[in-house]
Amino acid sequence: MAKQPTRVLVTGAAGQIGYALVPMIARGAMLGLDQPVIIHMLDIEPAAESLKGVKMELIDAAFPLLKDVVATTDVVEACKGVNVAVMVGGFPRKEGMERKDVMTKNVSIYKAQASALEQHAAPDCKVLVVANPANTNALILKEFAPSFPSKNITCLTRLDHNRALGQVSEKLNVHVGDVKNVTIWGNHSSTQYPDVNHATVKTAAGEKPVRALVADDQWLNTEFITTVQQRGAAIIKARKLSSALSAASSACDHIRDWVLGTPKGTWVSMGVYSDGSYGIPAGLIYSFPVTCEKGEWSIVQGLKIDEFSKAKMDATAKELVEEKSLAYSCLN
Numbered sequence: 001m002a003k004q005p006t007r008v009l010v011t012g013a014a015g016q017i018g019y020a021l022v023p024m025i026a027r028g029a030m031l032g033l034d035q036p037v038i039i040h041m042l043d044i045e046p047a048a049e050s051l052k053g054v055k056m057e058l059i060d061a062a063f064p065l066l067k068d069v070v071a072t073t074d075v076v077e078a079c080k081g082v083n084v085a086v087m088v089g090g091f092p093r094k095e096g097m098e099r100k101d102v103m104t105k106n107v108s109i110y111k112a113q114a115s116a117l118e119q120h121a122a123p124d125c126k127v128l129v130v131a132n133p134a135n136t137n138a139l140i141l142k143e144f145a146p147s148f149p150s151k152n153i154t155c156l157t158r159l160d161h162n163r164a165l166g167q168v169s170e171k172l173n174v175h176v177g178d179v180k181n182v183t184i185w186g187n188h189s190s191t192q193y194p195d196v197n198h199a200t201v202k203t204a205a206g207e208k209p210v211r212a213l214v215a216d217d218q219w220l221n222t223e224f225i226t227t228v229q230q231r232g233a234a235i236i237k238a239r240k241l242s243s244a245l246s247a248a249s250s251a252c253d254h255i256r257d258w259v260l261g262t263p264k265g266t267w268v269s270m271g272v273y274s275d276g277s278y279g280i281p282a283g284l285i286y287s288f289p290v291t292c293e294k295g296e297w298s299i300v301q302g303l304k305i306d307e308f309s310k311a312k313m314d315a316t317a318k319e320l321v322e323e324k325s326l327a328y329s330c331l332n
Contacts, residue, residue: 004036010040013088017244040072040080040082043089091109111144164194191316
């Protein structure tokens, strides 16, 4: 029997990430090659013409899985009945702007979108926040959609996770698909902590720890971490534009694993609502290692954390506590 279409909302759909993301969704990269989709695209009024162009292209591409396209500047129409929401739209930080200015703009955007999602999305809608500051935007969304289950609101750190996998695979000259269980702890910012202490590589002789294979703690504790932390800035410097293709691809990875499950023995990184695991303050949206099954994520428990890691994990948590209080001060 044919599956019912899943409705997927992409906000900021006329932007760079949205433009890269919607064809991936339409091809089945997010929800599977047998899952029909209806894509809802939302953007602001000044981008209405551009949004219309993206809709025309989606139609022209004749994707077999794409059953319909809704392109609108009306947040209520965009949120109606959606099962998955990918929040790409946000106010970017511009030159000369203070963090509080950016936060104030994003608080007002996420306040309006949270309320529309709460009232009009499907009751089990899964939300992924991509727009920066992603962790805190997700927290604001939760604040203004109080009846939304906190387990259904997440933010994107899979891009950082994939960047870490890429750096390890390049260093060891192995296929990226053979590297697993890196972890991104904390904030999607330059304080995040990319951790390889539990990561392994599949070799002819079985799975081997990344740290043992790299055999260079100096590199792993310094250059590797800063490369992953600063990768977004490096891409902006090279492209003169921020990451779009890789952000879109990792958003698909995030939702796909959340909905369809992570492979046995593998975890991924997701920004999720902290329950106090690993001594991280509860009530933050913090990136943890998670496994997913039957549409639910669970934080991986019992990982051994050394002093170096704990200090890094606490530093990024501290930044998130500061961001949270800054965001809440913008509510008043």
